[in-house]
Amino acid sequence: MRGAFLLPVLGCGFALTTGCAIGKSDTFTFTADLPPGFAYQAIAVYEPAKGETCTVPGGRGTEVGFNRKWRETYQPDSEILLYRTVSGCPLTVSRIKLEITAAYGVDWGNVSADYAAVVIRDELDAPYRRTFNAVGESTFFGQCQWMFRTMGKPRIIRKLLDCKKTDAQGEVGRGRPFSAYTLDQLAGKTVRMMIKLVDEERPAIGGTWVRFPNGWKRCMGKSFEDQDAYCFGNYKDFSTFKMPDGRICTIYPGCTE
Template identity: 75%
Template sequence: MTTLNSQVKSRFKIPALGCYLALTAGCATGQPNTFTFTADLSPDFAYQAVAVYEPAKGETCSVPGGRNTEVGFNLKWRETYTPNSEIALHRTVSGCPLVIRRIKLEINSAYGKDWGDISGDSAVVAIRDELEEQYKGTFGEAGESTFYGQCQWLFRTSGKPRILRKILDCKKTDALGEPGRGRPFSAYTLDQLPGKTVKMAIKLADEERPAIGDTWVKVHNGWKRCMGDNFEDQYAFCYGNYKDFSGFQMPDGQKCTIYPGCTE
């Protein structure tokens, strides 16, 4: 009887352990443990992504210091950039089974050649065990889900030379380009993602605009910078004076009187 009981326990113990290992690997049902994140961006744009992991539901373990619970993609986007990122759904770190909970995204571009002539704005993909249907991203027959946004360049001047600086401002939109609330965003349940593709589609607005109101004046062929009290006035609001303007300097050092054409 003892031998028979041992055989029965052995027979059922191995599959049970196998199911546990499969579950922590995200393949309990034979599904892939990864999905693809990709982006459709304007030329000279790139995204950075950081996948954030937390202990899986029901787990009481923790990772000492939270080390290795985030995985980055395209972190050196100015040196090398890959649109497609294969992201794991489940990972085990320090013996603790983890599951992906969000992807922190940064949409970046450079407006000049110097290393500091860059700007970016954020976006997020949230991943939960459960979501109400109205908040869940949807997938087409090809297994791809797309969320949308639009970015716009905002320009200002900085410092005594009034050097032109640009800020990237990104907002959520629908598929037709109608603006929504907040930054580009989408959400999914964990069981939606195995083997699927999530795409972030971001358009660039046709026109740029001043970052700060009442500092530039719109003219027929661009924008002119208000002088303010004097050339050293860092704020230089117009305050109704639409006759006195100042020059400014482009990031490459070119002296200009109108943006974006530089010369009138």
């Protein structure tokens, strides 16, 4: 994810026209409660303020990144400016692009991610606008699940992260984790993304694994070199596969039967 350098922020001279008041915060906090080993990256996207006709050449400086190096330094709280000025153009934050990321192995490539978003508008119909509690927090929810498959000649296990939005009770909805607010709701507030991890993993591609009481077995397919290796009704011939840590296994996730 690409970040951008910060340029001077407009004072309240501009902000007064967009809902700022003397002494009122011009930032809000985005934070996340994630499963162990998970992190998020965020990009705050800025667009010309309402009524402005200016543009930023090439869009340079209209995006600000957070947790870009999440494997080295991760901060769950991101302080996000509501207003910025770039190339003389007054901007307001319009959305937060979020990437939910996790590693499933020690190799650098053993990482997968899925997406979430926060949308910010000048106006929103009530059904789409989230509210805040008495302490100024608003929480939206989601769940992620690991999906596994094999790739390459050794049939190495690779995992994909699949994230969906849920309600507070865990009922799964359509689409990825998402929330929406109006600009005038956010000053001094906290927006929290709460993600749970589904306990059970599942195959990423249907018809390629068979479930047994103690785990999943990989269908052989036409031969061990068959990269697709669909079962096609053959539930007797299975292949070994290679775990991310190098073990050769016959059943997932326990490795040995």
